[in-house]
Amino acid sequence: MITKQKNKIIVVTGIPGSGKTTILTRAMKHLKTQNINYTHLSFGTEMFEIAKKEGIIKTRDQLRKIDTETQKKIQVKASKQIVKMSKKTNIVFDTHATIKTPKGYLIGFPEWVVKEIRPDILVIMEATPKEIHHRRQNDKTRTRDHETEEAIEEHQMMNRSATIVSGTMSGSTINIIKNRHNKINDAVNELVEVMK
Amino acid sequence: MITKQKNKIIVVTGIPGSGKTTILTRAMKHLKTQNINYTHLSFGTEMFEIAKKEGIIKTRDQLRKIDTETQKKIQVKASKQIVKMSKKTNIVFDTHATIKTPKGYLIGFPEWVVKEIRPDILVIMEATPKEIHHRRQNDKTRTRDHETEEAIEEHQMMNRSATIVSGTMSGSTINIIKNRHNKINDAVNELVEVMK
Amino acid sequence: MITKQKNKIIVVTGIPGSGKTTILTRAMKHLKTQNINYTHLSFGTEMFEIAKKEGIIKTRDQLRKIDTETQKKIQVKASKQIVKMSKKTNIVFDTHATIKTPKGYLIGFPEWVVKEIRPDILVIMEATPKEIHHRRQNDKTRTRDHETEEAIEEHQMMNRSATIVSGTMSGSTINIIKNRHNKINDAVNELVEVMK
Numbered sequence: 001m002i003t004k005q006k007n008k009i010i011v012v013t014g015i016p017g018s019g020k021t022t023i024l025t026r027a028m029k030h031l032k033t034q035n036i037n038y039t040h041l042s043f044g045t046e047m048f049e050i051a052k053k054e055g056i057i058k059t060r061d062q063l064r065k066i067d068t069e070t071q072k073k074i075q076v077k078a079s080k081q082i083v084k085m086s087k088k089t090n091i092v093f094d095t096h097a098t099i100k101t102p103k104g105y106l107i108g109f110p111e112w113v114v115k116e117i118r119p120d121i122l123v124i125m126e127a128t129p130k131e132i133h134h135r136r137q138n139d140k141t142r143t144r145d146h147e148t149e150e151a152i153e154e155h156q157m158m159n160r161s162a163t164i165v166s167g168t169m170s171g172s173t174i175n176i177i178k179n180r181h182n183k184i185n186d187a188v189n190e191l192v193e194v195m196k
Numbered sequence: 197m198i199t200k201q202k203n204k205i206i207v208v209t210g211i212p213g214s215g216k217t218t219i220l221t222r223a224m225k226h227l228k229t230q231n232i233n234y235t236h237l238s239f240g241t242e243m244f245e246i247a248k249k250e251g252i253i254k255t256r257d258q259l260r261k262i263d264t265e266t267q268k269k270i271q272v273k274a275s276k277q278i279v280k281m282s283k284k285t286n287i288v289f290d291t292h293a294t295i296k297t298p299k300g301y302l303i304g305f306p307e308w309v310v311k312e313i314r315p316d317i318l319v320i321m322e323a324t325p326k327e328i329h330h331r332r333q334n335d336k337t338r339t340r341d342h343e344t345e346e347a348i349e350e351h352q353m354m355n356r357s358a359t360i361v362s363g364t365m366s367g368s369t370i371n372i373i374k375n376r377h378n379k380i381n382d383a384v385n386e387l388v389e390v391m392k
Numbered sequence: 393m394i395t396k397q398k399n400k401i402i403v404v405t406g407i408p409g410s411g412k413t414t415i416l417t418r419a420m421k422h423l424k425t426q427n428i429n430y431t432h433l434s435f436g437t438e439m440f441e442i443a444k445k446e447g448i449i450k451t452r453d454q455l456r457k458i459d460t461e462t463q464k465k466i467q468v469k470a471s472k473q474i475v476k477m478s479k480k481t482n483i484v485f486d487t488h489a490t491i492k493t494p495k496g497y498l499i500g501f502p503e504w505v506v507k508e509i510r511p512d513i514l515v516i517m518e519a520t521p522k523e524i525h526h527r528r529q530n531d532k533t534r535t536r537d538h539e540t541e542e543a544i545e546e547h548q549m550m551n552r553s554a555t556i557v558s559g560t561m562s563g564s565t566i567n568i569i570k571n572r573h574n575k576i577n578d579a580v581n582e583l584v585e586v587m588k
Contacts, residue, residue: 103513104515109560110563114560157552161556166560167306168307168358171303174294175301357553360554364554365502367499367502369496369497369498371496372496372546
């Protein structure tokens with residue numbers, strides 16, 4: 001009957017330019033001062049480690065070239081691995097709800113992954129299309145496609161839908177955080193509250 | 197081959213201030229004059245009855261404190277109970293597609309519930325964010341958070357997505373009814389048509 | 393490890409007036425000149441053929457009158473049939489993500505269909521509500537409901553959600569193509585790229 005205190009699995013999503021990585025890094029630093037620690041994982045890295053160990057591929061670039069069925073199997077194994085790790089530590093992912101590819105939107109967390117991991121909370125980091133467009137133009141470190149504001153809005157809308165699907169499948173709570181212009185501290189504080 | 201005449205299960209959703217309870221009450225009264233009767237259920241009450249009978253909790257407030265796995269089991273039992281009741285009577289729920297909590301949006305009808313109940317129709321009662329904001333401010337009987345119109349719009353958008361997920365899982369039809377300012381009778385009539 | 397070259401299953405969706413049939417026809421003609429051939433199927437026809445062969449119905453109109461459970465079984469059989477056909481040829485569907493009925497939105501690809509077919513790509517053909525409204529008014533060959541632009545926008549939004557659900561269930565990539573006024577060739581070229 002009593003809710004057991006267990007470690008959390010949190011997924012932080014957001015399109016490029018939403019500021020999710022910056023905000024997550026700050027939130028984790030903040031949480032550390034309160035003695036709340038998270039292990040920050042990348043789903044891609046977990047997949048690569050498994051595929052390499054099983055002799056399927058040698059370099060990370062090859063991950064994209066694996067056939068669909070094998071890829072699924074690796075995704076499920078990586079998910080089980082993550083759940084196992086979560087017995088020992090809080091886990092946070094910094095990832096994508098959908099990924100824009102030349103063929104269209106790829107779902108970041110398909111059913112077979114979501115149902116294994118069953119994250120406690122799915123966070124969506126959002127900003128206005130105008131702000132994201134602006135940030136992407138000023139980001140000299142990456143060569144990012146200069147999408148229109150309309151395309152950015154569409155992408156964020158698709159991501160909301162994608163997290164709702166995951167939530168219905170897994171029971172995860174969905175939290176939308178707005179990273180507003182010049183109010184990054186508000187976003188950090190909101191994320192800290194969610195991850196507490 | 198011939199479609200069997202069977203009782204209906206209808207779910208009426210809508211965010212606080214959408215007017216769903218008022219409209220549902222009027223629609224049911226209207227339907228009664230046409231000899232169409234519905235049993236009006238609350239999913240929370242059904243869950244509480246089961247949890248109490250099984251000695252898991254004593255008061256309704258404790259429902260929120262049950263651990264996730266036990267909660268799921270109770271949800272599935274309540275769903276089966278409802279399906280059993282639907283053999284004898286039409287059933288209507290007045291509930292939420294998503295519930296706003298301090299940690300984020302909680303899905304009202306997760307997969308394990310939707311797939312048990314398989315409602316015939318999922319109704320979404322909507323109003324403009326402006327109208328909902330206005331109604332909430334004038335509602336002295338409840339202390340409601342005064343969300344911004346932007347937040348209200350977001351919530352309604354999330355609910356649309358959530359019902360689409362349920363519909364894909366269960367085959368339910370999704371009906372959006374607009375409760376427009378000073379046109380409550382139109383909304384009542386639309387709901388009557390859906391529930392007929 | 394190596395990705396096997398396999399035939400594709402593509403689903404092209406879009407609301408009436410989006411221009412999806414025109415664009416698909418042109419794209420297929422274009423692809424043929426490049427020696428890429430698709431078999432163009434209708435899910436309804438496949439269902440009808442199965443129901444007729446099994447002696448359940450005689451005319452296509454009766455398809456709508458079959459009870460839900462039998463309908464589901466026919467849908468699953470039609471899906472398996474399509475997957476079998478896809479071993480020999482690329483397949484493309486021209487269909488609806490959701491269908492507007494008097495009772496509300498019906499999901500075009502419910503879970504039991506999507507998980508059988510697992511399309512490679514789900515295309516959504518979109519146009520502005522204004523443009524769709526205009527096209528529907530000028531279409532003298534069909535008697536179409538004259539929906540408001542608001543209703544058209546709602547329908548397109550619901551379809552985006554519906555394809556995201558399918559994508560999460562099946563791993564399909566989702567591609568939104570905008571059929572902009574006087575830029576039909578751009579839309580055709582985009583679809584050609586997707587179907588290549």
